[in-house]
Amino acid sequence: MINRSSLAAICLSSLITTSALAAVSPDQASALGKDLTPAGAERAGNADGSIPPWNPDGAPIPDNFVPGSDNYVDPYADEKPLYTIDGSNWEKYAEFLTAGTQGLFKKYGADGFKIHVYPTHRDSVQPDWYYANTLKNATEATLTEGGQKIEGNLPGVPFPIPQSGLEALWNHMIRYQEDSKLNYEVYYVAANGKPVLATRGSSAQVFPMFKDPDQPVGDEVWGKLRINYDAPARRAGEILLVHEPAADYTEGKGRKAWQYLVGQRRVRLAPAVSFDTPNPGVAGTSTYDDAYVYNGSPERFDWTLVGKKEMILPSSNYDMIFQDKVEDLLGEKFLNPEKIRWEKRRVWVVDANLKEGNRHIYGRRTYYLDEDTWTAIAGDLYDGRGDLWRVQYAYIVNLYDRKTAFSLAYGSYDLAQDVYNLSGKPVPGTYTNTIDLPEKYFSSDGMARGGVR
Numbered sequence: 001m002i003n004r005s006s007l008a009a010i011c012l013s014s015l016i017t018t019s020a021l022a023a024v025s026p027d028q029a030s031a032l033g034k035d036l037t038p039a040g041a042e043r044a045g046n047a048d049g050s051i052p053p054w055n056p057d058g059a060p061i062p063d064n065f066v067p068g069s070d071n072y073v074d075p076y077a078d079e080k081p082l083y084t085i086d087g088s089n090w091e092k093y094a095e096f097l098t099a100g101t102q103g104l105f106k107k108y109g110a111d112g113f114k115i116h117v118y119p120t121h122r123d124s125v126q127p128d129w130y131y132a133n134t135l136k137n138a139t140e141a142t143l144t145e146g147g148q149k150i151e152g153n154l155p156g157v158p159f160p161i162p163q164s165g166l167e168a169l170w171n172h173m174i175r176y177q178e179d180s181k182l183n184y185e186v187y188y189v190a191a192n193g194k195p196v197l198a199t200r201g202s203s204a205q206v207f208p209m210f211k212d213p214d215q216p217v218g219d220e221v222w223g224k225l226r227i228n229y230d231a232p233a234r235r236a237g238e239i240l241l242v243h244e245p246a247a248d249y250t251e252g253k254g255r256k257a258w259q260y261l262v263g264q265r266r267v268r269l270a271p272a273v274s275f276d277t278p279n280p281g282v283a284g285t286s287t288y289d290d291a292y293v294y295n296g297s298p299e300r301f302d303w304t305l306v307g308k309k310e311m312i313l314p315s316s317n318y319d320m321i322f323q324d325k326v327e328d329l330l331g332e333k334f335l336n337p338e339k340i341r342w343e344k345r346r347v348w349v350v351d352a353n354l355k356e357g358n359r360h361i362y363g364r365r366t367y368y369l370d371e372d373t374w375t376a377i378a379g380d381l382y383d384g385r386g387d388l389w390r391v392q393y394a395y396i397v398n399l400y401d402r403k404t405a406f407s408l409a410y411g412s413y414d415l416a417q418d419v420y421n422l423s424g425k426p427v428p429g430t431y432t433n434t435i436d437l438p439e440k441y442f443s444s445d446g447m448a449r450g451g452v453r
Contacts, residue, residue, distance in 0.1 A: 040160030165303030
């Protein structure tokens, strides 16, 4: 077992940007399951107790949860906010607020933007096989091809003790998730305060990378996502299919995407479903690589691991995700503050700057990765002049009857255009962990058969 000073040395070493994208030593890896959780988070709480120790037993199952219903109720429903941050006192808490959250207070604090901060819960757990693979990955997984490819990893966290920004980002990109499907409605709220339905549809996701825990990850697909659109009328009948790689974004090996367009009545490869192409799913108010805060190839940016910080961020939003109707969440300038739960979280901060000679609408991006789940909870997006432009959040929940936690809903605020969006939130009663769809459903042939004729 390593002592706290040794742990500090490990964390300090990971702040250094290095070209040696290599696995850690066995001595460093020995912290996993001891001073570190099996997934790489600090097991202990923080100094003042506002962040508790990790709970290896997972989230409590509420008495009113019906097993097998997939209708998740809030296990912390009796809790009250510890304090509220609003336009009058936000500067007092600025050190715990992302640049994006500070930007929202500067712009909308006088209009009622506020944050209710609740007790922090660290109840995220994963399967034992996932932890065993993560321990092996710590000393065996390496980044190659300029960070575009992982070699030597099993289905688990590839870099539980990250030594670079790219390693931490890969942990988010191939984070643990389970199969699911749902119906959803995506809205954006325009500068006039009126919500506009951008899309409505059904989505299904499967994660082949995690089907065989003993199989080394090579050309595996991390996730397959299919979306069938039924609104607005001009998009009804369209289908989008995306296959996301588990370990390789080198040329010819990255994302594969297909679209079925009703007017053409055919399936086409869709290479533009990537990077900074405006995403029609949110009426162009975000880019394709903004989905789930960040996704896709990291090739256009230089990534730096800034370090670990304590930040106040959305977390444990069970009612928002599973119980509330999306239209009840939408305020004129921001999501209804009474519907959003915030907690103090410990996160890895990763900064990205656009590489010289590359093109992207963002010149800089900063991401905040939850240490317990490796999920990007928030992002700050800057334009080419270095001005804060868009502010992102993802809304994470733990599925307490299953060993998984991930973000279902996510969205962004555009500070320049006074527009915000919310995507991925299930229509109440439609979320399910059960996928009863054939494998062909997630193929281009399956899309062609399911297309409107």
